[in-house]
Amino acid sequence: MRPEHFEGTTDPMIAEKWIYKMEKVFEGIRCPEDCRISLAVTxxxxxxxxxxxxxxxxxxxxxxxxxxxxxxxxxxxREKYVPLLARDKFRKELTHLVQRDMTVTEYEAKFTALAKFSPALVPNEEEKCHLFCTGLRHSIRAAVVSFQHVVFSKLVETAVVVEQDQLEGQARREAIGKRKAMTFKTYQGPASKRSSSNGASTFASTSGSSGRPRCQICGNLHGGVCRVGNRTCFNCGEVGHLYKVCPRKMTAKGEESVPTSIASASGGRDGIAGVLGWECNTATRFGERGAQPRVYALTHQEAQESPDVIAGMLSLNDSPVVVLFDSGASHSFISKSIIQKLQLETCPLDEVLHVALPTGITIEVKLFVKVKIKIKDQEFWAELIVVPIIEFDVILGINWLSDNQVIINC
Known part of the structure; x- marks a missing residue:
């Protein structure tokens, strides 16, 4: 470990950086206090x-x-190379520092550099966290303030996770907006005659060759109530599953017994989310169970367009996690990876579940955890089944939502 040479400077930042590096050298070689100046002046x-x-x-x-x-x-x-005027300037800059268009990482780097010149403003970790949080972008600050961090590294980690989650959410919304815009243009084609009233264009309720009216919601020709976007099966009309996993359609094809209770876990970095279900035979603490659970395929697009799911950041046992609220899920789940990361204590299920994944692999589900979830100032307990979720850390289904009288308002 070689110390860096210093020839003098008019930039206080460079001077302070040299001091910082020298002190790192002292610590690295365990330099005694009375030998530090001798090494520095060399x-x-x-x-x-x-x-x-x-x-x-x-x-x-x-x-x-x-x-x-x-x-x-x-x-x-410091009197020579970091004069009082410069220190006052850095103190004012730190006091008024805000994130604006910087990333959390860039904001933290600048904050830390300025904090070296203003030890009185950040005398301890708690004051440092408070000042850092004050300058965060409003959307990020609103999400992290409920965690009440007093350890600076934990605060920065949470802010980075929240920022990444918000960026991914924005990207998903923009993608959905583009798809809706393209769909709207498609409906404006020759088959869709439009009428104008007071300068506003609307779809006319014209009929096609089949004699059925054109739907004002989806633009297709059909009668009755439109089922687009309300999580209703297009085959049987029941709520809680999609056309591709309709029990009536699968029974008609001569397949094995089908699930009557569906639990969806939307998301997945590979564009796929699992839908877990089982026949209702034997009652357990986690609901009805009997036949082998199966995981069906649900496209990422279907999950994004669903009106009754919402994702966000929450506190689980005082640690930030990515949570999906899904009123279409009959049960609540937690990812194996977050169990290991947070070192949560697991408990055995009353009965072992054998879950078939879309890949054809069957896994055994044996465990659940009891955890404390914090939403703003309110704390809730949840019993979560341990499954291999990929994109979300936790999925809170209808059992948790109904127990706590939660309504999803998208």
Whole structure:
């Protein structure tokens, strides 16, 4: 570990950075207190060496270099290279520092650099967290303030996770907006005659060759109530599953017994989310169970367009997690990865579940956890079944939503 040479500068940041690096060297080689100045002055060259020689002659005359403390050296060094005017400027800049268009990582780096010049503003971790949180972008600050972090590294980690979650959510909304815009243009084609009233264009309720009216919601030709976007099966008309996993359709094809209770877990980095279900035979603490649970395929697009799911950041046992609220899920689940990350204690289920994944692999589900979930200032308990979720850490289904009288308002 070689110390960096210093020749003097007019930039206070460079001077402070040299001090920081020297102190890292002292710690790395376990340099005794009375030897620190001797090592520091050996790497001071040019104008910096001239300054120290003259300053020592004027202010430390008759004292050996070993008797001069590091604090005395720092005070003299900063008076020369980090003057009071510059320190006042940095203090004001730190006080008024806000994130704006910076990333959380960029904001943290600038905050930390300025904090070195203003120890009075950040005398401890709690004050440092408070000042840092004050300058965060409003949407991020609103999400992290409920965690009440007093450890700076934890606060920064949470802010980074929230920022990433918001960016992904924005990207999903923009993608949905583009798809809806393209669909709207498609409906404006030759088959869709439009009428205008007071300058506003609307779809006319014209009929096609089949004699059925054109729907004002989806633009297709059909009668009755439109089922687009209300999580209703297009085959049987029942709520809680999609056409591709309709029990009546699958029974008609001669397949094995089908699930009557559906639990959806939307999301997935590979564009797929699981839908878990089982026949209702034997009652357990987690609902009805009997036949082998199966995981069906649900496209990411279907999950994004669903009106009764919402994702966000919450606190689970005082740690930030990505949560999906899904009123179409009959039960609540937690990811194996977050169990390991947070070192949560698991409990055995009353009965082992054998879950078939879309890949054809069958896994055993044996465990659940009891955790504390915090939403703003309110705390809730939840019993979550451990399954291999990919994109979300926790899925809160209808059992948890109904127990706590939660209504999803998208």
């Amino acid at each position: 790497v001071m060259d040019g104008m910096a060496d001239d300054w120290w020689t003259e300053h020592r002659r004027l202010f430390f005359s008759g004292r050996s270099i070993d008797s001069i403390t590091w604090e005395e050296f720092l005070k003299a060094f």
